[in-house]
Amino acid sequence: MRAFETALETDPAVAPSAALRRGRAIVITSGKGGVGKTTTTANVGAALAARGKRVALVDADVGLRNLDVVLGLESRVRHHLLDVLEEKVALETALVRDKRNENLYLLAAAQSREKEDVDTVQMKALIAQLCETFDFVLIDCPAGIEMGFKNAVAGAHHAIIVCTPEVSAVRDADRVVGLLPADWRPELIVNRLRPDLVRKSKMLSVADVNDILRLPLLGVIADEPGLIVATNKGEPLAYDAASTTGAAYRAIAARLDGEDVSAPTVNTEVGLFGKIGAWLGGRA
Amino acid sequence: MIEFFRSLFRPERSSTTAKERLRLVLLSDHLSLAPDVIEALKAELFAVISRYVEIDANNADVSFEHREHDVAMTANIPILQLRPDRPAPPPPAPREAELAPEIVAQPVAVEAIEPEATAPVPTPRRRRRRKPAQAPQVSQPQVS
Numbered sequence: 001m002r003a004f005e006t007a008l009e010t011d012p013a014v015a016p017s018a019a020l021r022r023g024r025a026i027v028i029t030s031g032k033g034g035v036g037k038t039t040t041t042a043n044v045g046a047a048l049a050a051r052g053k054r055v056a057l058v059d060a061d062v063g064l065r066n067l068d069v070v071l072g073l074e075s076r077v078r079h080h081l082l083d084v085l086e087e088k089v090a091l092e093t094a095l096v097r098d099k100r101n102e103n104l105y106l107l108a109a110a111q112s113r114e115k116e117d118v119d120t121v122q123m124k125a126l127i128a129q130l131c132e133t134f135d136f137v138l139i140d141c142p143a144g145i146e147m148g149f150k151n152a153v154a155g156a157h158h159a160i161i162v163c164t165p166e167v168s169a170v171r172d173a174d175r176v177v178g179l180l181p182a183d184w185r186p187e188l189i190v191n192r193l194r195p196d197l198v199r200k201s202k203m204l205s206v207a208d209v210n211d212i213l214r215l216p217l218l219g220v221i222a223d224e225p226g227l228i229v230a231t232n233k234g235e236p237l238a239y240d241a242a243s244t245t246g247a248a249y250r251a252i253a254a255r256l257d258g259e260d261v262s263a264p265t266v267n268t269e270v271g272l273f274g275k276i277g278a279w280l281g282g283r284a
Numbered sequence: 285m286i287e288f289f290r291s292l293f294r295p296e297r298s299s300t301t302a303k304e305r306l307r308l309v310l311l312s313d314h315l316s317l318a319p320d321v322i323e324a325l326k327a328e329l330f331a332v333i334s335r336y337v338e339i340d341a342n343n344a345d346v347s348f349e350h351r352e353h354d355v356a357m358t359a360n361i362p363i364l365q366l367r368p369d370r371p372a373p374p375p376p377a378p379r380e381a382e383l384a385p386e387i388v389a390q391p392v393a394v395e396a397i398e399p400e401a402t403a404p405v406p407t408p409r410r411r412r413r414r415k416p417a418q419a420p421q422v423s424q425p426q427v428s
Contacts (some may be wrong), residue, residue, distance in 0.1 A: 136402055166302075171306065178314075201297040201299045201300065202298050202299060204302050211303070211307055212303070212307065
C-alpha cells in the first residue's frame, strides 16, 4: 500500500488533485460464469473512454486473467494487481495504457496466484485510490460468490449485473443481487439475446428476465458473430462505429455517464409471416 | 381440420416453461423452502378453507410475488358455495379487558347470522376469473 501511495503523491500525472475527483467504482458481476462479464467490462470501458472519460479497468479475476486478451493488451502487461497490493511496484507502473485510447487503462489480474491472496481491505483502498484520478473504475468480477467476488465488490460504489436469457444465469443473477449491499440499486445488462429465438418464444425475452429480476435496465446486447471475431482480434466492438452491438455498448456508456438515452431495445417484432404462423398456431 | 393445421404450426413455447420454472426455483431459494414444501403449504391452505366453503381447487391460484423488499403470497381461490355443515365460528378470543363474564357470552349473537348462509352464493361462477376470493397476504422477509 505504502509504495503506491508514495508513487501517486510524487507523480503529478496520477497524483490526486487538491480537490479530490470522485470517480465511480462499478463492479461488473453475474454469479454465473461465461455470461460475458469480461467482454462487457472491456466494451463499456472502451466506450466510456471514447467519450473522453478517464477509465481504469481492474481485472479482479485472480488466477484466470482475461481482460488483457479481450482488450488486445496481453503483450503489454508487465505487472499485476497483486504486485501493487503487495507493494512490489507502484500503481502507475502496473497500469497498462490502451493501444487505441489514451484515456483507458488496465490493471491486470495475477495469473499464477489465487483469489485468497488478495486482502479485502487493501483492495478497497486501491479502488479508492483509483477513484481519485479516474472518472470510472470498472471492476471485472470473477464468477462465483466466494472470496474473489467479495474482494471485487469491496471497493465498488455500484454494480452492473450481466445476465443471459437462461434459467441458470437468471437464478445466479438473483442470488448475486441478494449478496450486494442492500442500499445499492444494481443495473441490468441482458447479454447474448437472440431476437430470432425470442420471436419464436424459444428464449426468455428481456421483459421475462426483468419480470423476475426487477432491476433498472441499462442495456441489451444481442448475440452476434461480430463479438467473437472482435474477441479473436482483441479489438472491442465498442470502437467499431459501424457495429450495431458497438452502438449498444456506446449507449450503455452514455447512460452510465448520465446522458438521457432512449430505452435499450432489440427488435423482436414479429413479422407478417410470423403473425400468420402465430394465428395458425393458435396464439393471439 | 383447423385444429390439425394449428397443431402443425403451434410453436413450442419453451420460454414460458423457463419463466415458470424460474419463478418456482427462486421462490424456494428466497424462502429456503423446497418446492414440495410449497406444494404441501398449498394443499393445507386449501384444506383449511374447504372446511368452511366449497372451493374450486383446480382453478385456484397461489402465487408468490417479489415486492420491493420481500416476497408476498397471494391466493386466488374460487368459492363455489358455502358449506351448509361448516363449523360454527369460534367465540372471539377474549381480550384482557373483556374477561368479565357478561361480555364473554357474545357467541349467541354470531349464531343468528347462520340461516342466510345455507343458500348458495350467487356470484362466484361468473366472477371467479377476475377476483373470486382474496386470501390474506402473508409476507416474509427476503433471505439475503
